[in-house]
Amino acid sequence: MDNKQDVLPQDQSCDILLTGGAVLTMDAEAKIFEPGAVAIKGDRVFAVGEAAQLNHLSAKRVIDCSNSAIIPGFVSAHDHLFQNAARGLGEGVDFRVWLPDFMMPLAASMTRDEVRAAVTMAAVEQARSGTTAVLDHHYAGTDVETTAAVADAVESVGLRGAIGQGMGREQPYPKKEQLAIAAAAIDSRPAGSKVAIWPTPGDIIYNDQDFVVSAVELARSKNVGWHTHCSQYKTDPDVYLAEHGIRPVVWLGEAGLLGPDAHIAHMIFLNDAEVALTGESKTGVAYCPVSHGVFGLGTIRLKDLVNAGASIGLGYDGAVAGFRNDMFEQIKLAVIIQRLETMDPTESGPQQALEFATRGGAEFLGIDAGVLRPGMLADITIISLEGVHMTPRPAPIQAVAFSAMSTDVKVTIVGGEIIFEEGSCTKVDEENVMEEAQGRANDLIKRLNLPVHINPSR
Numbered sequence: 001m002d003n004k005q006d007v008l009p010q011d012q013s014c015d016i017l018l019t020g021g022a023v024l025t026m027d028a029e030a031k032i033f034e035p036g037a038v039a040i041k042g043d044r045v046f047a048v049g050e051a052a053q054l055n056h057l058s059a060k061r062v063i064d065c066s067n068s069a070i071i072p073g074f075v076s077a078h079d080h081l082f083q084n085a086a087r088g089l090g091e092g093v094d095f096r097v098w099l100p101d102f103m104m105p106l107a108a109s110m111t112r113d114e115v116r117a118a119v120t121m122a123a124v125e126q127a128r129s130g131t132t133a134v135l136d137h138h139y140a141g142t143d144v145e146t147t148a149a150v151a152d153a154v155e156s157v158g159l160r161g162a163i164g165q166g167m168g169r170e171q172p173y174p175k176k177e178q179l180a181i182a183a184a185a186i187d188s189r190p191a192g193s194k195v196a197i198w199p200t201p202g203d204i205i206y207n208d209q210d211f212v213v214s215a216v217e218l219a220r221s222k223n224v225g226w227h228t229h230c231s232q233y234k235t236d237p238d239v240y241l242a243e244h245g246i247r248p249v250v251w252l253g254e255a256g257l258l259g260p261d262a263h264i265a266h267m268i269f270l271n272d273a274e275v276a277l278t279g280e281s282k283t284g285v286a287y288c289p290v291s292h293g294v295f296g297l298g299t300i301r302l303k304d305l306v307n308a309g310a311s312i313g314l315g316y317d318g319a320v321a322g323f324r325n326d327m328f329e330q331i332k333l334a335v336i337i338q339r340l341e342t343m344d345p346t347e348s349g350p351q352q353a354l355e356f357a358t359r360g361g362a363e364f365l366g367i368d369a370g371v372l373r374p375g376m377l378a379d380i381t382i383i384s385l386e387g388v389h390m391t392p393r394p395a396p397i398q399a400v401a402f403s404a405m406s407t408d409v410k411v412t413i414v415g416g417e418i419i420f421e422e423g424s425c426t427k428v429d430e431e432n433v434m435e436e437a438q439g440r441a442n443d444l445i446k447r448l449n450l451p452v453h454i455n456p457s458r
């Protein structure tokens with residue numbers, strides 16, 4: 001293949017031509033074209049190469065990307081978009097107090113309109129941060145209509161992804177009914193929908209083994225992925241061991257539940273055997289560095305998981321856990337907290353963190369994106385490389401991974417559709433979304449009458 005471009009298009013026309021910037025393809029060779037160009041036709045990437053070789057293409061729209069980076073859109077590999085309603089509450093509270101005393105009651109009491117408002121607000125913030133796809137674990141209102149409303153809200157902003165149908169001991173329905181609801185929720189999105197629904201047993205540690213097996217069997221029978229949390233808190237493996245006589249990830253392996261269709265958040269407290277099982281099976285791991293730091297949870301064994309073969313994505317884990325839906329913060333901290341743990345700056349770096357946020361996340365979510373190559377989905381982010389924090393400008397990878405922030409995102413494109421540009425989301429009225437999100441969050445918090453240690457004052 002020609003080193004200077006990925007394709008010589010026979011067809012001379014495209015819909016959108018992004019030209020003049022540094023094109024970070026995020027492919028396996030870490031190819032960069034500068035100045036480069038990306039041509040989009042329909043919902044796919046049509047051509048990628050040096051700008052001089054693609055500028056002859058006739059395009060319905062040309063976007064000048066000078067002094068910018070063009071990269072695959074970010075993927076949030078683990079989220080709770082509804083938690084946007086509670087941003088700022090419960091700061092500094094231990095996770096195993098925060099979850100039962102605050103988040104579970106809040107989730108159980110949210111109305112569908114409150115959920116819709118919070119999810120739409122979170123999706124707007126993520127689109128503004130260059131995020132193009134999200135895997136959301138939804139457990140605030142787990143009837144089919146509310147889960148479908150979450151999927152609709154995400155789609156209304158223009159993002160793609162999957163919504164996890166919350167399932168588990170804490171849900172108000174018996175296990176059999178939960179499985180039936182999950183089946184109906186999955187079926188409510190036609191095959192090929194931009195936003196799918198997956199079964200999501202809440203946490204391996206706190207769910208019955210037979211129920212987790214049934215949820216995974218449901219996912220496999222419907223040909224969708226499944227999502228869960230595992231080994232997030234320091235006592236989780238011991239709690240599981242005491243109840244089941246086996247470590248949680250060892251059980252997942254023995255039960256045949258690991259694999260590329262398993263998408264598991266956190267996985268912090270793994271022993272060597274569990275790391276090996278996760279890697280060999282190509283299981284997806286969602287690394288949520290900001291959440292891990294905010295809650296003081298711990299540091300995942302990143303190098304070991306990567307070397308073992310696990311597929312790694314980065315997740316926001318909800319705005320309560322990180323205050324901001326800012327993927328640049330996740331990317332930078334993904335590296336920094338590893339270096340604090342290992343005291344070695346050579347083991348992880350900006351290229352790898354950007355790969356997690358793009359190619360890794362797309363692989364994790366099972367979507368045909370994350371790399372700028374002809375034929376891939378045109379999920380693309382354009383990031384300004386100008387400004388005081390970019391002067392003098394570092395090399396493009398370091399500039400995007402370490403210098404850039406959400407406010408540097410100029411354009412976000414999902415499936416060839418521009419969903420954010422010139423400072424605003426294009427598919428929703430941001431002012432209305434913000435006003436409703438604030439009003440409904442105020443109603444919710446007032447109604448909940450939260451304990452003082454959660455700090456309900458806004």
Ligand SMILES: [Zn+2]
Pocket residue numbers: 078079080137229265317
């Ligand atoms: Zn989570």
